[in-house]
Amino acid sequence: LSAKPTLDxxxxxxxxxxxxxxxAVVVIIDVFRATSTIAAALHNGAARVVPVASVEDCxxxxxxxxxxITAGERDGKVAAGxxxxxxxxxxxxxFVRGKTLVLTTxxxxxxxxxxxxxxxxxxxxFVNLSAVCDFLVEQGKRVVLGCAAWKDRFNLEDTLxxxxxxxxxxxxxxxxxxxxxxxxxxxxxAEGRPYIECLRDSSHYQRLSRYGLEHDMEHxxxxxxxxxxxxxxxxxxxxxxxxxx
Amino acid sequence: LSAKPTLDxxxxxxxxxxxxxxxAVVVIIDVFRATSTIAAALHNGAARVVPVASVEDCxxxxxxxxxxITAGERDGKVAAGxxxxxxxxxxxxxFVRGKTLVLTTxxxxxxxxxxxxxxxxxxxxFVNLSAVCDFLVEQGKRVVLGCAAWKDRFNLEDTLxxxxxxxxxxxxxxxxxxxxxxxxxxxxxAEGRPYIECLRDSSHYQRLSRYGLEHDMEHxxxxxxxxxxxxxxxxxxxxxxxxxx
Numbered sequence: 001l002s003a004k005p006t007l008d009x010x011x012x013x014x015x016x017x018x019x020x021x022x023x024a025v026v027v028i029i030d031v032f033r034a035t036s037t038i039a040a041a042l043h044n045g046a047a048r049v050v051p052v053a054s055v056e057d058c059x060x061x062x063x064x065x066x067x068x069i070t071a072g073e074r075d076g077k078v079a080a081g082x083x084x085x086x087x088x089x090x091x092x093x094x095f096v097r098g099k100t101l102v103l104t105t106x107x108x109x110x111x112x113x114x115x116x117x118x119x120x121x122x123x124x125x126f127v128n129l130s131a132v133c134d135f136l137v138e139q140g141k142r143v144v145l146g147c148a149a150w151k152d153r154f155n156l157e158d159t160l161x162x163x164x165x166x167x168x169x170x171x172x173x174x175x176x177x178x179x180x181x182x183x184x185x186x187x188x189x190a191e192g193r194p195y196i197e198c199l200r201d202s203s204h205y206q207r208l209s210r211y212g213l214e215h216d217m218e219h220x221x222x223x224x225x226x227x228x229x230x231x232x233x234x235x236x237x238x239x240x241x242x243x244x245x
Numbered sequence: 246l247s248a249k250p251t252l253d254x255x256x257x258x259x260x261x262x263x264x265x266x267x268x269a270v271v272v273i274i275d276v277f278r279a280t281s282t283i284a285a286a287l288h289n290g291a292a293r294v295v296p297v298a299s300v301e302d303c304x305x306x307x308x309x310x311x312x313x314i315t316a317g318e319r320d321g322k323v324a325a326g327x328x329x330x331x332x333x334x335x336x337x338x339x340f341v342r343g344k345t346l347v348l349t350t351x352x353x354x355x356x357x358x359x360x361x362x363x364x365x366x367x368x369x370x371f372v373n374l375s376a377v378c379d380f381l382v383e384q385g386k387r388v389v390l391g392c393a394a395w396k397d398r399f400n401l402e403d404t405l406x407x408x409x410x411x412x413x414x415x416x417x418x419x420x421x422x423x424x425x426x427x428x429x430x431x432x433x434x435a436e437g438r439p440y441i442e443c444l445r446d447s448s449h450y451q452r453l454s455r456y457g458l459e460h461d462m463e464h465x466x467x468x469x470x471x472x473x474x475x476x477x478x479x480x481x482x483x484x485x486x487x488x489x490x
Contacts, residue, residue, distance in 0.1 A: 011399055014259055018398055153263055154256055156423040178448050179399040182431060189430050203423050 007136075007143040007173035009162045009180045013111045014152040019144050022117040027124045027132055027165070030108030030148035031157040032204045033086050035230075036125040036220035038103065038237055040088035043128075043226035045097035048236040051109040055079045058104040065100050072104035076211035079104070087216050088127070088226070107148035112232070115146065121232040122240065126161055126195055126221045131229040133168040135240065143173060145183075156186070156202040157221070160195060163187030195221040252381075252388040252418035254407045254425045258356045259397040264389050267362040272369045272377055272410070275353030275393035276402040277449045278331050280475075281370040281465035282348065283482055285333035288373075288471035290342035293481040296354040300324045303349040310345050317349035321456035324349070332461050333372070333471070352393035357477070360391065366477040367485065371406055371440055371466045376474040378413040380485065388418060390428075401431070401447040402466070405440060408432030440466040 010019050029035060038049045050065075052058045055072060059081050062070035071084040078085045086105060103109075108123070115121055119141055124132040136143050145165055147158035163183035166175070175181065190198040196218050199205050208217055219225070229240040255264050274280060283294045295310075297303045300317060304326050307315035316329040323330045331350060348354075353368070360366055364386055369377040381388050390410055392403035408428035411420070420426065435443040441463050444450050453462055464470070474485040 011256065012260060014263075015257060015397065015399070018259075018396075150423075151263075152260065153422060154260070154424040154427065156426060159423075159427065176448065177398060178395075178401040178404075181401060181446065182399065182404065182427070185431055185434050186427060189434050201426065203421065 004172060004174040005140060005142045006176055007145070007166060007169065007180060008177050009145045009147070009159070009166065009183045011147050011154050011159060011179050012149040012152050013114055016111070016114055016146065021115050021144050023119045024142040024144050025120045025122065025136060025139050026115050026118040026144045026146055027122055028108055028112045028146050028148065029124050029158045029161050030105065031125045031161050031220055032208060032217060033088065033220050034103070034105035034108035034148070035123040036127050037086055037088045037091065038123050038230050039125055039128040039226040039228055041091040041096050041101045042230050042237065042239045043228040044091055044093040046091065046099055046101050048238050049101045049103055049230065050236055051112055052102060052104045053109050053113060055081055055104055058082055058102050062102045065102065067098065068100040068102055069096070070102045076208065076213070087213070088219055089216060107150060111146055111148045123230040123237060124161065124165065126164070126223050127219070127226040128228055129161070129164060129168070129223045131227050133165055135229050136165070136169050137172050140172070150204060155204055157199050157204055159183050160186055160190060160198065249417060249419040250385060250387045251421055252390070252411060252414065252425060253422050254390045254392070254404070254411065254428045256392050256399050256404060256424050257394040257397050258359055261356070261359055261391065266360050266389050268364045269387040269389050270365045270367065270381060270384050271360050271363040271389045271391055272367055273353055273357045273391050273393065274369050274403045274406050275350065275356070276370045276406050276465055277453060277462060278333065278465050279348070279350035279353030279393070280368040281372050282331055282333045282336065283368050283475045284370055284373040284471040284473055286336040286341050286346045287475050287482065287484045288473040289336055289338040291336065291346050292343055293483050294346045294348055294475065295481055296357055297347060297349045298354050298358060300326055300349055303327055303347050307347045310347065312343065313345040313347050314341070315347045321453070321458070332458070333464055334461060352395060356391055356393045368475040368482060369406065369410065371409070371468050372464070372471040373473055374406070374409060374413070374468045376472050378410055380474050381410070381414050382417050385417070395449060400449055402444050402449055404428050405431055405435060405443065
């Protein structure tokens with residue numbers, strides 16, 4: 001009888017050093033809105049998404065990439081020098097199909113670039129919940145669910161998603177850390193209500209609703225509307241299929 | 246109409262830099278077991294508790310302090326060179342009255358020494374829940390509830406206590422951060438059950454129960470059995486009274 005692999009939840013990038021990500025599957029979680037937008041773009045046919053840290057990197061990468069879109073926001077607006085924003089609704093199939101989306105985001109990209117030596121790095125949000133869970137079970141490796149948080153501060157939406165994943169895959173992993181238990185309790189407390197209802201008093205919901213982004217956030221918390229698994233290959237996030245391994 | 250002061254929960258010492266503790270009341274929380282033991286000792290008549298970082302400091306401080314007890318554990322046992330352990334049950338009135346308890350603990354002491362420029366530093370656990378809440382309301386200043394955690398890892402018991410405090414004083418403070426909301430949700434999920442029941446699957450409960458400390462932990466989670474407020478004066482924790490201000 002072999003022991004089940006562990007599943008941990010890292011609540012903030014500032015705590016990532018406490019977790020061993022070597023040879024683990026790491027899920028980058030930035031529900032509002034980077035990892036929701038990445039799933040939307042790939043599900044709608046983008047060839048790849050290139051996450052970059054800064055607006056400058058985004059402009060430079062876009063300039064040397066054919067058929068690319070540069071995108072990113074700062075303070076709720078399209079950043080100066082970029083073409084599009086960070087909303088999953090901006091990337092319908094007729095616009096994004098076959099293109100490379102070069103995307104800069106504050107929290108999600110930073111966390112993604114902090115993870116070293118993982119077996120696989122994928123991105124998750126409610127929009128691709130089942131795709132994430134299926135992959136974790138299929139791989140059968142140790143898992144670290146990494147919440148992008150907000151400037152290193154704990155946030156509810158990423159933790160709630162981590163709790164949803166931990167709940168779904170519970171039979172396949174062992175849990176040893178309290179952060180995972182807390183995420184599952186938060187998820188259980190949300191049971192029976194749409195996720196967005198549990199997030200209306202969260203910091204991020206309040207911040208983004210000042211920019212009129214309520215509909216965006218509802219989209220980001222709707223389970224499985226973008227059933228695709230973004231997986232890191234080199235510097236690109238591409239849709240996972242058996243043949244990309 | 247003046248705005249209410251804010252109340253924040255800091256889930257780990259590794260996140261303390263994100264919070265502004267200047268002129269705030271900071272509550273150090275290390276339920277299992279430092280801040281439970283500190284309250285027990287002072288409630289039972291100890292003159293003061295001196296928290297120190299290392300076993301060496303504890304021995305040195307004890308050697309130059311009249312009528313002192315040196316105490317601290319490492320790996321569940323009294324540390325070599327010290328006299329007593331880290332259990333609140335080791336410090337009944339007939340033993341501890343009038344003495345100075347020099348106590349070394351790993352997580353709680355470290356966090357206490359990290360906080361700079363606070364208006365007041367006090368310690369809290371379930372055993373002195375009401376005393377903590379009464380003080381926060383009386384002071385009417387910004388509050389940071391600092392969870393000692395476990396080697397920087399989030400833990401359930403400290404967060405549950407922070408949620409209990411946040412719940413009790415909710416009418417007097419404004420909440421802007423998601424960590425406080427999560428702590429309150431964890432506390433709400435525990436409603437109607439003894440706190441210890443909600444903590445039996447926590448990492449720390451499991452660790453300490455291997456040392457046979459179930460009864461200790463039940464004591465540490467019993468509300469208000471040690472109604473005293475330990476407050477930092479210089480390097481000493483002493484019982485707060487109106488005249489100590």
